Amino acid sequence: MKKIFRNIFMLSVFIAFTSCNDAIDIFQPAIIEESDVFTNVDDLQRGLRGVYIQMDHTQDMFFNANYTDEVTRGLTNGGQGLDGFNFVMASNLQEARVFWAKNYTVNMRAQRVLEKLNEITPEASEQAAYNSIKGQLMAISAYSHFMLFAYYTPDYTNDAGLSVPLVNFVPSVELRPLRNTVGEVAGYINSTLIEAEGLIAQQSNPVFISKDFCRALRARLAAYRQDYATAGTLAQGLMTSYPLANPTQYTSMFRDDVNNTEVIFKLARTVGDRYDRQAAPAVPGVTPSGNGNVVAGGRAGNAFAFTNQGIAGGPFLEVNRSLFNLLNENPDDVRRIINVHPTSVINPAWTDDPSQVGLDNIIINKYPGKEGQPLLQDLKILRGSEMHLIAAEALIHDNQLGQAAVLIQQLRNARLTVGTAPLPVYGSQQEAYFDLLNERRREFCFEGHRYLDLKRLGQRANQGISRASSECAAFGWAVCSAEATDYRFTLPIPLDEINGNPAISAQQNPGY
């Protein structure tokens, strides 16, 4: 008996020790080890898509509208965006963090696939596809840096000034960079786009990065940098390839997302994708608790409404009356129709008077939804009309005001469903810039441009944030106007960056 038990015990001990690896060498499904992740060009293609699906633009749409004069408090507002009206900006706010975190994440992802790509030698037959993937990844890195450059650089034209850290490599987790100069960052963006253009196969593609994307982004960068020779040339060229949409095409562009006459690049969105939600996490380290804030990714229209288009769809942000007045200057402008929902309550007796509180409910209608899904819409990043307006801007800069007026008139005519617009007459560059900025406000409202437009053009146009005073009064405390020279038109280095990278705090932007 004793022996039997002793043997059983020894056996058990043996089993226990031999089975120990079974307890600690655990297989987990659905994980690809880094060493095996990319072995051929098809894999790289999938990896490239994995970077595309990380790109989002709803944060820019929300912020550029909320922080400026595009929106006002909506009918169904539970505090959404109210602080944005206050024009409060500080390094601890999500508004300061979101663009920094989002763009560096996309850049890191692009860089990691690029690194893997460089380890693979393609077959001769795959070389073109391989190059095209490489070019797109490089262009995504350039685009991410451009957006960082746009939000965090105080002065785009001062080459020696501070911009953002340049991460043109796979960042190690220990990376704690300092800011690079404007010249270095702009140089990287520009040269990378030129190299990418040479690698990418397709001239044009509305939903993937094409040669034209590279040129268009270079045009935008050059305009930011006030290098109008480059900007003008690039924009003129693209104007030809992307003629202005007629009202029918324009309507399709913002309704069923089918017509791409004017689309140089947009982020495609469809039913069931990761953004087909009220709020979808898009920024590392933050899980949005709902929509109506700057970190919430999700459907395009969810940046302004809870559930649906129209007045019953829970609009928490509405069209600012000052923007509506601009859109309404010609009621036959397709942009009046596209941007303002028919269920809007518009007070015909409106005057810019604080006593007009709450009598208007002008509902944003740029993103009503498609494919049967309310509020779902592709996110437009670069359009032909932007090239058109950059070309006009370049002409104004060169003081060719008459030619600029012709371009502005062309755009207005293209937008009219009935009749024609008069040729504007500009008495000065400032007047022309002012009109250009208004046209950009009409053309790109809710597309994520206004804040950056005011920052770089506001001073030249003598235009700042100009909200309807009726709506400032609605909140009592909201800022009605702000000069374009205000320090808050450059975002602060976010506190979370300083937490992880203390040395950069010495390089904080002015005013913060």
Add this chain to the structure above:
Amino acid sequence: MMAFSIQFSFAQEKTITGTVSEEMGPLPGATVVVKGTNKATTTDFDGQYSISAKQGDVLEISFVGMKAKSITVGAANTYNVVLESDMLEEVVIRGYSTVSSTKSTLAAQTVSAKTIENRPNTNAIQTLQGQVAGLSIAASTGQPGAPPVVRLRGTSSINGQNEPLYLIDGMPTTSGVFTNINPNDIESVTVLKDAAATSIYGNRGANGVIIVKTRRGSFEKGLEINYSGWTSFSQLQTTNDYNLMNSQETLRLEREYGNGLGTGLSDEEIDAYGTFNWLNYFFRTSVSQNHNLRLSSGGKNTNQSTTFGYTDTQGVLQNTNLKRFNFRNNSTMKSDNDRFTLNTSLSLNFTKENDPGSIGTGGVNQNYILGAFQAVPYLTPDDYIDGASLLTNLSFTDTPLMLMDKLRTFDRIFEEFRGLSTIDARYKILNNLTVGSTTSIDYLHRTTTVYQAPDAFNSLLFAPGGAANQTPGFQQFQTDRQFMINQVMSLNWEKEFGKHTLGLGAYTEYFKAHRRAFGVTANGQNPATWYPGDGGGFVGDVQANDWFVDVATAQYRNAGLFSYFGQADYDYDERFGASATVRRDASFRFAETNRWGTFWSVSGRWNITKEEFMNGSVFDMLKLRASYGTQGNQNIQNTNYWGGSRLFQNTWGTGGGYQGGASILLTGIGNDALRWEKLSTTNVGIDFGVWNSRLRGAVDVYQKLTTDAFFDGPTSLTTGISALPQNIASIENRGIELQLAYDLIAPKQQGDFGMSVNFVGSYNKNTIKDLGVNRDEVIGIGRVGGPLFEYYVIPYAGVNPENGNLLFLDIDGNLTEDPDPDADRRWSGKNILPDYEGSFGFNLDYKGFYLQTQFNYVIGSHRYDFDLAGYHDRGSIGEFRLSRDVLDSWSPTNTGGSMPSLFATNATTFDDVSDRYLFKRDFLRLRFASFGYAFNSKQLQGTGISNLRLYVNAENMLTFTNWRGFDPEQLSNTSRLYPTPKTVSVGLEIGF
């Protein structure tokens, strides 16, 4: 003819006398009963008794706190009896006490069944609140059965696991299991605190070990049947102190401010509105029931205990409840020669919970609490028509109506089967060598059913396709199977050499956890045929759109741990003792090179009362203990068994598609240097008993140092990630714990007035020692030298009498309206974790009546009151209810207002970076009171009933606090939480 007088004298009654005493002398008040009769007496002041009995009768002598004794009456007429103290019995009567057996070197505290059973708490852990020094328990929700937050001796990890390990009859498990098991099955709970105690319990015991023993039978005992049952009534605790506005005040404020219904109303119209309190609609007085039946019996070689439990607990919030059926059988077998013993435990538990979720969120259409707390008082339930009518003018004001609709159209139901079984076998190979094996299996099968009716407001609101969709709504089904096995093999050797005793043990422990889950969300419900839980109304996918595409999910997860360890115990003449352990642990969570950790402990004791010089001292027990040891923690992110399994490497996976093509996505950036978090604990303690144990207690002083602490250390965001799990932090917890019990008035005789008081208290100081290279502060975590989770704030300095704006103090102490959220914030020295907590109470006994009380206190804890911020927020005007505080807002005519102007330009901007809404949540609470009557054996004689007790219990009846909100206990800065209720229960306990 005279025969029957004398010969049969043995059958005649005679008077038996004697003295009952204990170790220290005569024992007054002891009960002497003639078994099977109604004859009984008690001993007098000198311990003497006198009772008439026949030869052959059995006298049963008993006294509280003593082991009962039986003597058979023989020829003699005098029987002197010495009763021995029975610690367990003492625990029973005193409410709780420490059991510090002579040879233990551990810092541990045991709580007996008497303070756990029959309490109207669905979760046994909640009952332990305040009973153990250093064990901090905070209920986070009033959801029936939900596990509270449990911390032993402070928070020792930042991102890693902080929960203690629970061992139920040898089975290692987590707090989640207490949602399923029956508190009345528990015989005792022992909390192990220091490294000497916990290190043997393995790689999951770094945060303390809570050992739960369930009731077992005894050998040689007839069938005993016990029933206990109660009915309880619960309500919200004494409601808030927010001073909320009535309808007239609300509507007038809306009119003044220009938003909401009040805007266009005349005074007469406003005065016509009634005030409805939505708290009374969403919350209710809930009635719950509980029944327990236990049968135990034992023969020579086997014994068993079988229990059945049924509970139906209704939450105070509508649509929250828990129903549970429990079965347990614990059996013990042994061989005739006592060499082999086998203990088995089998518990089968069926639980059905209704938990609506969304608590704590700002979802106006989801969180019932939001409706209860914040709904405007001028709406009433009569304003509700149906879900569709709420769509036409979507408005936050309609929040309570949307939530009424949700009550009607939504449910989230968890049905759980949980089987727990332990088989513990021991065999003495040699007289001093025992081999043992403990195998425990925990199997959980959880089915979740969530539905949202097709006519629900939320279904209509979020219907893909909007109004065109005639069949919105969804049903969601999830099945989650979890299988955990733990196997410990042991070999123990013990031998006495004269006054020396030496024990050695060798062990291996193997743990595996498997999870298999799958689920589906069926989108689209036909209103005509749908029924919750049935597929008859499912609408299939159609060509025209993707509205009704169903979504499938599945999970396949495994986890494992392995350890081997040894232990040595030494005792010298019960005077000195020492123990040591050493263990090697491996976890699946680390890269192969960092997988193993080595941990050890040493401890010693000195039983001072065993020394000769202590003879005749007032101390009947005095023991000094000391220990030092290290332990590991491998649960990097404080998740379940499976979470954080691949944090040591970069991982890629399948991502969503873009433009129709699948993608490969970087899913995680890993840190291959991740390794065990290390905790070293030093503990010095004294256990004592004075004046015949009238005063007894224990004092412990400890220092716990966590090094290599898991911390998601912030990275530069330029790396593309915001934080990386690393072993970079170091945290210290130092503290002192005291338990005291004192018999203020010891009953001279049974039935006399007796009163005892008790105190449990702890102080814990938490300090961050290190936050990694180049970093001495992280907002949200704290700074080096400060406590964890220290608030980093701008001080609020009141209202600017000039313009009604808020004033703050900038970093130099100057008043400012426009503080810099970066530069003007400072460390406040305050955090949410209490410095002092514990309980005190008294127990009274008189002639079978008893009264027990337990007051819990928490001192030195701060919390944000964002509920109050909501009641002050002008953004809520026209949509939600506000506090009357707002009526004293600054205005040009009220420049001395205590509240900022409604038009202050810096109103809500700094709410969460300033300390404006940061308040003390310190409180004193009558956590528990019990009043009852226990029938004595005399009264029960001849009824066949062996014990009978009737009682009224009350939980959370009174709270003293300056906290204005609903429940200061909740350890969270989230607003709109489900407060814990107060409960009164009426029960009875009967045994045969």
